[in-house]
Amino acid sequence: MITYTRSVTVAVSATTAFDFVVDQSKLSQWSPEVVATRVVGGGEVGVGTVLRQTRRQGKREMTTDVTVISHDRPAKHAVRTKVFGVQATFEFNFEPRADQTDVTMRATVVGSWFGRLFEGPMARAMEKADDQALQRLKAALEI
Numbered sequence: 001m002i003t004y005t006r007s008v009t010v011a012v013s014a015t016t017a018f019d020f021v022v023d024q025s026k027l028s029q030w031s032p033e034v035v036a037t038r039v040v041g042g043g044e045v046g047v048g049t050v051l052r053q054t055r056r057q058g059k060r061e062m063t064t065d066v067t068v069i070s071h072d073r074p075a076k077h078a079v080r081t082k083v084f085g086v087q088a089t090f091e092f093n094f095e096p097r098a099d100q101t102d103v104t105m106r107a108t109v110v111g112s113w114f115g116r117l118f119e120g121p122m123a124r125a126m127e128k129a130d131d132q133a134l135q136r137l138k139a140a141l142e143i
Contacts (some may be wrong), residue, residue, distance in 0.1 A: 004127045007104040008134035009142045014094040014101045018074035020141055021092055021103075024051060030137035033129050035061065046071045051079070057129075088109045105134060 003086055010017050020026055022045050024037045033055045040050040049068040070078035070091070079090040087110045095102040107130060117123070 002109045003107060004130075005104060005106045006130060006134045007102060009097070009100050009102050010070050010138050011100045012141050014096040015074040017101045017103055017141060021137070022077055024050060026140070029140040031133055033057065034137070040065070061075060077141045103137065105130065
C-alpha cells in the first residue's frame with residue numbers, strides 16, 4: 001500500500017470548495033488529464049454514484065469507472081477506482097477556517113496479486129499527475 005497527501009488553503013467556504021470538487025463539469029479545470037467525465041445514469045452525485053472518466057496520459061486515453069464511496073457535504077468526498085489490478089482511493093477533506101477552507105487530498109494505492117507489480121509505478125504516475133492538482137484547484141476557485 002502506498003499513500004500520499006496534498007493540502008491547500010482556499011479563500012472560499014467549505015461548501016463552495018466541496019461543490020466545485022464534486023461538480024464533474026469543473027473537474028478538468030483542476031485535473032487537466034481528465035478529458036471527459038459523466039455521471040453514469042445521470043442524477044446527483046452521492047454514495048454509490050459511478051463516474052465514467054476518460055483520462056489522458058501522454059498520447060494515450062483510458063476510460064475508467066470511479067465509484068463515490070463517501071459523500072458528506074461539505075466535509076468529505078471520496079472515490080475509488082481500479083485499473084490493472086491496482087485499487088486507488090482519493091479522499092478529499094474540507095476543513096473550514098474563518099473565511100477560508102483547508103482542502104486535503106489523501107490518495108491510497110493498493111495492488112492485489114498481479115497488481116502488486118504495478119502498485120509502485122501506478123502510484124508514482126498518479127502522484128505526479130496529482131502533484132499540482134490542489135494548486136490548480138486553488139487557482140480555479142479564487143478567480
